[in-house]
Amino acid sequence: MRSGLIPVAEGARVRTLFQKLSGSITRDGLWLKSTEAEGGQLHLVASAIGETKLPSCGTAAISGNIVSFRRPGLTEEYSVSVDGVRQNFVIPDHPGHAGKLIVALELSGAKAETATYGARLTLDGSGRLLAYSRLRVTDATGRELSARMEILSANRLAVRSMLSVLMD
DSSP, rough: OEEEEEETTTTTEEEETTEEEEEETTTTTTEEEEESSOOOOOEEEEEETEEEEESSOOOEEEEEEEEEETTTTTEEEEETTTTEEEEEEEEOSSSSEEEEEEEEEEESSSSEETTTTTEEEEETTTTTEEEEEEEOEEOOTTOEEEEEEEETTOOOOEEEEEEOOOOO
């Protein structure tokens, strides 16, 4: 398989030759492993929006060059390019308030550490380092919002952003 997305019954397989990663996006979210070094695979998935816990399972579907992992209140979109696997979080409805928006992420099969560019993920078993970076947050109008990534523990991360007031 070349770099890219391949549809399968349960979602899609992903592969990036340059970054030497392969994996899948299924009803459980993203699973990635290194094709360069022996070692386990990581699982990274949004677990909550603010105080609202998300279901662990959803539906995965591929459309063109994007795989969507959908659960009530959040869609995670994945694409593959020469830069690697990109993960986007789409919240379909404005929470109805201004202020902080926090998307909590759970990580297994790797350990997260703070890095100047975002987060550094170290795969269990192989010790391979992966960059989790290039955070970009936009609202429904396409306006870029200030955001930052936080490492809460070795297996928990958060994306924090400030919401603007909803105007009709």
